Amino acid sequence: MSDTDSDTHDPAALRTPIVAVLGHVDHGKTSLLDKIRGSAVIEGEAGAITQHIGATAVPLEVVSSIAGELVDPDDFDLPGLLFIDTPGHHSFTTLRSRGGALADIAILVVDVNDGFQPQTLEALDILKRSQTPFIVAANKIDTVPGWNVHEDAPITQTYESQSDRTRQRLDESLYTIIGNLSDQDFSADLYWRVQNFQRNVGVVPVSALTGEGVPDLLAVMMGLSQRYMKEEMEIDVAGPGVGTVLEVKEEKGFGTTIDTVLYDGTIRSDDTIVVGGLNDPIVTEVRALLQPRPLAEIRTESRFDNVEEVGAAAGIKVAAPDLEDAMAGAPVRVVRDRPLEDVIAEVESELADIAVDTEEEGVVVKADTLGSLEAMADALGEAEIPIVRAEVGDVAPRDISVASTADDAKQRAVLGFSVDVLADAKRRAEIDDVKLFTDDVIYQLVEGYTEHVEEIERAQQ
Numbered sequence: 001m002s003d004t005d006s007d008t009h010d011p012a013a014l015r016t017p018i019v020a021v022l023g024h025v026d027h028g029k030t031s032l033l034d035k036i037r038g039s040a041v042i043e044g045e046a047g048a049i050t051q052h053i054g055a056t057a058v059p060l061e062v063v064s065s066i067a068g069e070l071v072d073p074d075d076f077d078l079p080g081l082l083f084i085d086t087p088g089h090h091s092f093t094t095l096r097s098r099g100g101a102l103a104d105i106a107i108l109v110v111d112v113n114d115g116f117q118p119q120t121l122e123a124l125d126i127l128k129r130s131q132t133p134f135i136v137a138a139n140k141i142d143t144v145p146g147w148n149v150h151e152d153a154p155i156t157q158t159y160e161s162q163s164d165r166t167r168q169r170l171d172e173s174l175y176t177i178i179g180n181l182s183d184q185d186f187s188a189d190l191y192w193r194v195q196n197f198q199r200n201v202g203v204v205p206v207s208a209l210t211g212e213g214v215p216d217l218l219a220v221m222m223g224l225s226q227r228y229m230k231e232e233m234e235i236d237v238a239g240p241g242v243g244t245v246l247e248v249k250e251e252k253g254f255g256t257t258i259d260t261v262l263y264d265g266t267i268r269s270d271d272t273i274v275v276g277g278l279n280d281p282i283v284t285e286v287r288a289l290l291q292p293r294p295l296a297e298i299r300t301e302s303r304f305d306n307v308e309e310v311g312a313a314a315g316i317k318v319a320a321p322d323l324e325d326a327m328a329g330a331p332v333r334v335v336r337d338r339p340l341e342d343v344i345a346e347v348e349s350e351l352a353d354i355a356v357d358t359e360e361e362g363v364v365v366k367a368d369t370l371g372s373l374e375a376m377a378d379a380l381g382e383a384e385i386p387i388v389r390a391e392v393g394d395v396a397p398r399d400i401s402v403a404s405t406a407d408d409a410k411q412r413a414v415l416g417f418s419v420d421v422l423a424d425a426k427r428r429a430e431i432d433d434v435k436l437f438t439d440d441v442i443y444q445l446v447e448g449y450t451e452h453v454e455e456i457e458r459a460q461q
């Protein structure tokens with residue numbers, strides 16, 4: 001969708017579905033995105049690919065040329081697919097849970113050799129909670145012994161050409177994955193046998209390395225969106241922009257900026273916006289909307305093009321004053337055609353939904369995004385571990401101070417999920433005898449802390 005489309009005031013324009021890629025580390029999320037991006041660049045004519053911050057748009061005609069006869073563009077009126085580039089990003093833990101979309105659909109990548117792993121289960125948990133439709137990419141099929149490569153071919157074709165023994169080996173892995181999904185209450189099957197993708201999870205064998213199965217993967221994503229998500233893709237193109245903060249970043253010359261996924265309306269360079277902040281909603285004015293420049297054009301000048309206006313769905317960097325306390329995973333709303341107070345109230349109520357209940361006493365929890373903070377709180381709640389303070393951000397000396405006031409030795413702890421520990425905080429923790437736990441996998445983090453508690457309890461007996 002080009003920027004000028006918003007002038008048509010078409011009330012029922014359809015936006016691009018936003019796709020998140022999830023899965024365990026090393027199962028091939030980045031490689032799969034690279035493959036899709038690479039194919040899109042090869043197949044797309046110059047100009048067909050718009051640059052996005054944190055996302056790659058693959059227009060329908062490009063999807064169709066990668067997918068070949070599996071996608072007839074005449075069968076679709078959705079404009080393509082927008083892939084979020086940071087796989088495994090913890091903002092995904094909010095996905096669609098609050099009506100607002102960070103992602104509409106997801107690809108869960110599972111290595112056929114390695115099967116289900118902790119982060120696969122965590123991803124499934126998120127998908128279940130947010131009721132996000134997804135398909136499984138059973139990746140690395142090229143590593144099955146005896147595999148006969150057919151670069152970029154549909155899986156049906158490449159599968160047929162394998163020896164019986166090779167096919168059998170692959171089948172075993174695929175049925176294990178289907179069984180694992182069923183253990184998690186998802187009814188799943190090989191995608192070519194799935195009738196109703198809304199009720200069944202389609203498993204698509206792929207290789208991110210050779211491109212086999214990628215045509216099928218795109219065709220299934222496109223079909224799933226067109227068949228089941230069309231209504232949700234209806235947007236008010238000229239309406240006030242609605243989005244989610246993907247990341248908060250320092251940008252030379254622009255100060256603190258927010259990388260934003262816009263999923264409704266438009267955002268303009270002079271708009272007033274309300275952004276979810278650490279303390280209160282932040283009200284500020286857009287100073288610049290920044291789009292990445294194509295690599296070839298970057299010399300010594302800015303890496304970005306300044307644009308006047310962007311319409312959903314898009315990934316855009318927003319530069320504005322006072323964004324220091326903006327939180328990844330928080331809502332972004334343009335104030336246009338309605339009172340500022342209403343927009344602030346909306347952002348507040350969205351944030352209140354995510355807010356974590358804290359107790360008088362408990363551990364301190366830090367996480368990289370709102371979504372991951374919420375997921376941490378859920379996991380700790382299940383383990384009956386109370387929380388005294390929960391915040392987005394790196395572990396800072398303040399957190400140590402709070403933890404050090406606990407009377408119960410078990411609660412003199414800070415649990416950090418996907419965050420750094422500031423050097424000062426590390427020193428303070430040693431001095432104040434506060435235990436620090438950090439990890440990128442929630443269950444390992446909780447397990448680490450639980451073991452520590454057990455040790456203390458044993459020592460007390």
Ligand code: GDP
Binds near residue numbers: 141
């Ligand atoms: P991520 O952590 O999930 O993003 O995984 P990466 O995309 O970084 O992949 C991890 C490793 O697996 C890298 O060494 C990749 O080259 C390799 N890899 C990913 N996909 C495939 C595949 O389809 N076939 C093979 N043979 N290797 C793959």
